[in-house]
Amino acid sequence: MSMKGKWFWLLVIFVLSLVGLETYHNIALMYRGYLIEKMRLEKKKLERERDYLREKLSSSLSLVRIEAYSREKLGFIDPRDVRFLKENFSPPEESSSPPPSGIEGFFFKWLKLLKNCINNFFS
DSSP: OOHHHHHHHHHHHHHHHHHHHHHHHHHHHHHHHHHHHHHHHHHHHHHHHHHHHHHHHHHHTSHHHHHHHHHHHHOOOOGGGOOOOOOOOSOOSSOOSOOOOTHHHHHHHHHHHHHHHHHHHHO
């Protein structure tokens, strides 16, 4: 093979390499373009879903809706219908109940008897 033939084949290989690289570059760009478009569509879909869920959450957290749910499902009543009674929690001055029976009654009787014996002894 002559020197011209070698340079010719070397030039052909070089041109084919450049064409191959350019083709690969274009295919990679096209693939990335499709991928970007697919991601844009997915982003729009997710944004719509996010907006829907935000709206649903805000309506679920509204006080009117929570009140209605608590009345229907949990059996609660309207807070305006609740009435409170004030009770006197101070202890009574004197006990109106009878003294305790059983062991306590026996103890109090024994204590009273002991007190009388001591009073009789010192008087």
